[in-house]
Amino acid sequence: MNDHVDPAALTTVLDGRWAELRGRLRDRMAATKLADSYDLDRETHRARVWEQLAELVDTGHPKLGFARAYGGEGDIGGSVVSFQLLGYGDLSLMVKAGVQWGLFGGAVQMLGTARHHEKYVADIISLALPGCFAMTESGHGSDVQHLRTTATYVDGEFVVDTPDDDARKDYIGNAARDGRMAVVFAQLVIGDRSYGVHGFLVPIRDETGRPMPGVRIEDCGPKGGLNGVDNGRLWFSGVRVPREALLNRYGDVSADGEYTSSIESDSRRFFTTLGALVRGRVSVAGSAGSATQRALAIAVRRGESRRQFRRPDAETEVVLLDYLAHQRKLLPALATSYALHFAQEELVAMLHEVHSEAEPDERAQRVLESRAAGIKAVATWHATSAIQMAREACGGAGYLADSLLPGLKADTDVFTTFEGDNTVLLQLVAKGLLTDYRDNFADLSPLATAKLVAEQLMGAVLERLPARSIASPEPRDRAWHRDLFADREEHVLDGLARRLRAAASSEADPFEVFNDAQDHVLRAGRAHIDRLVLEAFTKAIDGCADPAAKALLNQVCDLYALANIEADRAWFLEHGRLSAPLAKKVVAEVNVLCKELRPCARTLVDAFAIPEQYVTTPLT
Missing domain, CATH: 1.20.140.10 (Butyryl-CoA Dehydrogenase, subunit A, domain 3)
Structure with a gap:
């Protein structure tokens, strides 16, 4: 019987490689007054989660997964562990943090290049630039490769359009209330050819919180849970963004409209892009x-x-x-x-x-x-x-x-x-x-x-072996x-x-x-x-x-x-x-x-x- 095992001995095994980080995060959580959210109305819950998100900035939590060159700590595994421990508390905070620093920030870091990193990463870490990850569409939730939002290259800019309601971006965290910019996944179109799905940085609100011209925003409304997260819907109508808004790690467009990529296959490039966001x-x-x-x-x-x-x-x-x-x-x-x-x-x-x-x-x-x-x-x-x-x-x-x-x-x-x-x-x-x-x-x-x-x-695949004999192990x-x-x-x-x-x-x-x-x-x-x-x-x-x-x-x-x-x-x-x-x-x-x-x-x-x-x- 093992009814006298010290729990701390098991904790040592459970904590593994990032034990020191887990210990620090637990100490911080233990020192924070727990604020139950089950009796909050939706707007109050959202406001509290936003305040808690700002408090996380002061802890250094958001820096973990970003490159040191841009104010991060270069600890990718540690950043995931920190999100994991947020799962012990209000899961709305975990999801909101995941949207800001994992999805939005992660897309900028993993799909962008130096021009994006230098311009945006520090503000993403500090929460000066709250953002969204706008991939899912109402009509093509899991079928990301066939999203129908378009980003068409015209006269040195990309014009982002939502062709119909099936192509609206849906369930987008940070969109309904706080987000000012979105990484929008769209079909990159030059002339009469599409080069597949790419990510684009698209401002969705101005400094006062009003939607940008051509951007329509709706609140998804009450959900079955996670009501501290402001999920919203996005439509784009002729929204123009500069050529540099393309997250161009795996594909780029020159000023004269020539598309180049180190990956020739559109499908392979698409899966490489998704893999970077794992x-x-x-x-x-x-x-x-x-x-x-x-x-x-x-x-x-x-x-x-x-x-x-x-x-x-x-x-x-x-x-x-x-x-x-x-x-x-x-x-x-x-x-x-x-x-x-x-x-x-x-x-x-x-x-x-x-x-x-x-x-x-x-x-x-x-x-x-x-x-x-x-x-x-x-x-x-x-x-x-x-x-x-x-x-x-x-x-x-x-x-x-x-x-x-x-x-x-x-x-x-x-x-x-x-x-x-x-x-x-x-x-x-x-x-x-x-x-x-x-x-x-x-x-x-x-x-x-x-x-x-x-x-x-x-x-x-190898031929199946005959069924193994049944012993009495x-x-x-x-x-x-x-x-x-x-x-x-x-x-x-x-x-x-x-x-x-x-x-x-x-x-x-x-x-x-x-x-x-x-x-x-x-x-x-x-x-x-x-x-x-x-x-x-x-x-x-x-x-x-x-x-x-x-x-x-x-x-x-x-x-x-x-x-x-x-x-x-x-x-x-x-x-x-x-x-x-x-x-x-x-x-x-x-x-x-x-x-x-x-x-x-x-x-x-x-x-x-x-x-x-x-x-x-x-x-x-």
């Missing part, structure tokens, strides 16, 4: 993890203090967390949060290494994009399910606003569809696996993917967990390749070929990410120096692996990877682990080291 996706995954940790900490505390029903032979009522059903609600979710935390740490380190290079390695960039897409999808889906379970575990009291759980539910709900719809992201993961990140991968559309598979898939055998996860991924991917190959060799419509296999595509992406998450957890345990903490983490990892196998046992049974007796044994072992980890539940949530004021509620 930091936002990584930040969302981390913040979702923080919000989930906070919800589980509140629910575990409640489960250890709330009593209900007496034993037949006792005078006192039973503590909720002593019930197996309650343990099963919270402890597998807690184990998954640990696993995803370590996967997120690996992802942040990968981002830091790849984007710290002046010219990132293309293969490493593709791997980063795929992993970021998958981790973001799995982490945000986990947030949605785990926070809901935490709310249920707290009963009716958990439905009261002052428990903070309804707010966490509402604020994280949209995480599954912003910074990339999760379904689309898992397809991206699977497509990357199938094509092995080929240089001429065309775009995200089902039609193009099916065509590419038809042309290039033959021989790209110890359920806590880590090698068995790894083999089972890897075998599932290999089998699903190979089955998908065979399915697409057979269909593509026929006369079938390429769209229908891919569309009919979407369930298989999504399973392939999920199986791949599940394996990576397990591997990340295993590596973190191997690096733990404290024997007691290491033993406890091994139990938590066992629970993560076995709960995952239990949840997918239909697949394992159907494909001969589990026998019926072994499947039953897995279920029984999950129960045993829940009982063993019950005394450690408070230790496990305390190890997140969330500042006390963020987990103290009437429930706890």
Whole structure:
């Protein structure tokens, strides 16, 4: 039993590479008076978040991810970690900060060149220039490559136009109230040719806050959550910006209208542009993890203090967390949060290494994009399910606003569809696996993917190995967990390749070929990410120096692996990877682990080291 592990020993493992930064940020959060937002009206909430954003400037937080040459600190990984810790507090502040310094500032830094950096970065950091990231359109949310806003080069300027309401920029953070400039993604048009989607710096308000000529702004109105963020809609009608407004790292236009780029293919240039912006996706995954940790900490505390029903032979009522059903609600979710935390740490380190290079390695960039897409999808889906379970575990009291759980539910709900719809992201993961990140991968559309598979898939994936023989392993055998996860991924991917190959060799419509296999595509992406998450957890345990903490983490990892196998046992049974007796044994072992980890539940949530004021509620 590991019920006497010091939470600080676990915190050391959880904090990892950026432990010193995490410590400083926690100290600052602990010293700040917590201002609950659940009872604020929308305008008051927005005003408070703007004030808090200005306070962040004084902490130096915004400088982390920007280059030292322009007043930053050059710590890309540290900037993501700092956003991640903002996820313990008001998520409207986290999103607002992410828009200003992650999306708007990140686009200027990653897609612009020295002329943009010298002119704008210092003001972006200081909040003297509040900005927006105007990519999403009402009619083409996930289909970014086919956005319909245009920026046409005319007489030394770009003329930005919104052709119709389907092309309006929608859900744009900072647009409704505070933003003065937007990075607008539009089709770059010269003469009768489009060169694909590029980013342009477009002023949307003047110094007094009035919309610029030709810019129409509307408020999106009340949302299901995150009402401290001023989401708005933007239309452009003949808005002229200078040639230098083009963020020209990957493509430029000369004064006489000649387009040049170091990347010949429009599609490849587009994906290179999107890849440079992957930091936002990584930040969302981390913040979702923080919000989930906070919800589980509140629910575990409640489960250890709330009593209900007496034993037949006792005078006192039973503590909720002593019930197996309650343990099963919270402890597998807690184990998954640990696993995803370590996967997120690996992802942040990968981002830091790849984007710290002046010219990132293309293969490493593709791997980063795929992993970021998958981790973001799995982490945000986990947030949605785990926070809901935490709310249920707290009963009716958990439905009261002052428990903070309804707010966490509402604020994280949209995480599954912003910074990339999760379904689309898992397809991206699977497509990357199938094509092995080929240089001429065309775009995200089902039609193009099916065509590419038809042309290039033959021989790209190894023939599936015969089904592995069923042994009777110890359920806590880590090698068995790894083999089972890897075998599932290999089998699903190979089955998908065979399915697409057979269909593509026929006369079938390429769209229908891919569309009919979407369930298989999504399973392939999920199986791949599940394996990576397990591997990340295993590596973190191997690096733990404290024997007691290491033993406890091994139990938590066992629970993560076995709960995952239990949840997918239909697949394992159907494909001969589990026998019926072994499947039953897995279920029984999950129960045993829940009982063993019950005394450690408070230790496990305390190890997140969330500042006390963020987990103290009437429930706890």
